[in-house]
Amino acid sequence: MKMGVLGSVAGKRxxxxxxxxxxxxxxxxxxxxxxxxxLASTVVPGGYGDASGLAFRRLAGFIFGRNTGQEKISMTAPVLQRQEGVNISMTAPVLQEKAGDAWRMSFIMPGMYTMETVPRPLDDGIVLEELPPRRVAVLRYTGLHSVRNVEKRTKLLRAWLENEGYRAVSEPRVASYNPPWTIPALRRNEIHIDIER
Structure with missing residues (x-):
């Protein structure tokens, strides 16, 4: 894992x-x-804003010591989110159960951990999962993570992929690199879509 510098209203971290x-x-x-x-992931029902807050608090509790080792786990970036219960095309090699109107948020565990060594969450609403190696199309932008902004950027990335001859093999994920108090113009946000040619 590499170190990234994140700007916030309070300075850099x-x-x-x-x-x-x-x-x-x-x-x-x-x-x-x-x-x-x-990844440590949790699914929370509700709209984007409400689900994001609850999911973040749940995952933060896990990395701040609410785990089997009472171990503090370093915060990593980005925080990933995707909508659950959306329709997935027949070509997508992703297994997903419909969760209704819900959002999945994931914290990436530091590279020193494996599935065997990472502390286990005490909260039943958190699951540990591995993502295999993959190719990802990424569109970077600043500003707020409103549903409108996410949809707009996703549409742009999908159009670029189609124009360049790539095929999406996952639903889009929202990647957030900054804490919520960061000035929107200084935030690093991304849309991630797994791809193949």
């Missing part, structure tokens, strides 16, 4: 980020190759 290799750069769009990632 560092947070671990997963390693990746950039294959293509086109303005605000990158095609990245990520290795395997270990």
């Amino acid at each position: 560092s947070s671990l980020e997963p390693d990746y290799r950039v294959e293509v750069q086109d303005g605000d769009i990158e095609l990245r190759v990520y290795g395997k990632l270990l």
Whole structure:
């Protein structure tokens, strides 16, 4: 994992980020190759804003010591979110149960942990899961993570993928790199879609 500098209204802070290799750069769009990632995830029903707050608090409790080892786990960036219960195309190699109107939020575990060594959450609403290595199309932007902004950026990224001959094999994920008190113009946000050619 590499260190990333995150700007906030209170100054700059560092947070671990997963390693990746950039294959293509086109303005605000990158095609990245990520290795395997270990996630702590939770699904919360409700709208984007309400679900985000509850999910974040639940996952923060886990990394701040509400786990079997009472171990503090370093905060990493980005925080990932995706909508649950959306329709997935027949070509997507993703298994997902419909969860209704809900959002899944995930914290990426620091690279020192494996599925065998990471402390187990005490909250039954948190699951540990591994993402396999994959290619990801990413569109970076600043501003708020409103549903409108997410939908607008997702549409732009999907249009670029279609124009360049790539196929989406996952639903979009929202990636947040900054704490919520960061001035919107200084926030680093991304839309992630797993792809293949």
